[in-house]
Amino acid sequence: YYNIAQKIAAQELHYDLEDEINALLPTCEPTKVLGGHGGWFSFPKRKRKLFADKASFVTDETNVYPFYQSTQTINSSGPNQRGKYKSAYMIQSFPDDQKAAIWEWLTTTPSGMDESDLKDSLLQCDIFAGAINDKTSTETAIWQRQYYVKLQYQTYWQDSDKDSDHLGWIQGFYNDMYANYGGIPDPVKYPALFEGCYYNYPDVDLNDLQPHGKIGALYLYFLDNIERLSVVKHKYDPTDYFCHAQSIPPNPLEVAAVVAEIKANGQVSAPDDSTDS
Numbered sequence: 001y002y003n004i005a006q007k008i009a010a011q012e013l014h015y016d017l018e019d020e021i022n023a024l025l026p027t028c029e030p031t032k033v034l035g036g037h038g039g040w041f042s043f044p045k046r047k048r049k050l051f052a053d054k055a056s057f058v059t060d061e062t063n064v065y066p067f068y069q070s071t072q073t074i075n076s077s078g079p080n081q082r083g084k085y086k087s088a089y090m091i092q093s094f095p096d097d098q099k100a101a102i103w104e105w106l107t108t109t110p111s112g113m114d115e116s117d118l119k120d121s122l123l124q125c126d127i128f129a130g131a132i133n134d135k136t137s138t139e140t141a142i143w144q145r146q147y148y149v150k151l152q153y154q155t156y157w158q159d160s161d162k163d164s165d166h167l168g169w170i171q172g173f174y175n176d177m178y179a180n181y182g183g184i185p186d187p188v189k190y191p192a193l194f195e196g197c198y199y200n201y202p203d204v205d206l207n208d209l210q211p212h213g214k215i216g217a218l219y220l221y222f223l224d225n226i227e228r229l230s231v232v233k234h235k236y237d238p239t240d241y242f243c244h245a246q247s248i249p250p251n252p253l254e255v256a257a258v259v260a261e262i263k264a265n266g267q268v269s270a271p272d273d274s275t276d277s
Helices: 004-027 054-061 067-073 096-107 130-134 160-177 204-208 213-222 225-236 252-265
Strands: 082-090 121-127 149-157
Touching (some): 096 121, 096 160, 149 160
């Protein structure tokens, strides 16, 4: 908030929200936690019985609670730390070479690292399909409607002097997983096996894809939807004021040209000499 009026308004909303949460709590099973991934962690219990009305609560009891603090409160990954994500959508079971890579990278400690360094490094496999795949690929921004497993490559650590070790671990794991497929989960070259990557786990390494760079990375995220998303971006933010390393570019013609080239080449990344599997 930027002034007292906004602060009071926020505190009133906080009061009302706690009332709603307190009303919901009796309906929950005693062993269940109200919260979790994508959920709400309630504030510490306040001595509401001391106050007879809302005005007293707002004036005397509600604390300042900045947005940054709130994001940490509902952070289901634990305390703030350093981390790196990569992703892939799988349509079929893991090929044998990928099974071998998973075993190797999850059971071997790289040179220069201790086993304890990798205690928060993992490959998470989330099962999807069902109602998600009932929608067509063009009904939302997200194209992927065939996959049944979403892979989350993750590594977390605390000290900045471990940056290169952890980034090297996750990149090496990813490289091995897709060594026989052009280095990425390419949905164009291997449409029966992969469906690209997940946008909500931004991976700026993908911007280094040749020859299309960032647009090639965005194609992995959105596939053919990237063209209409660029049209929308051009309409509402033609100067690219709201942007980041992997934001949608406001250049529909350039995006359309890259998509056409990707389809003509039959793959997202540049042609290589890797062996198909």
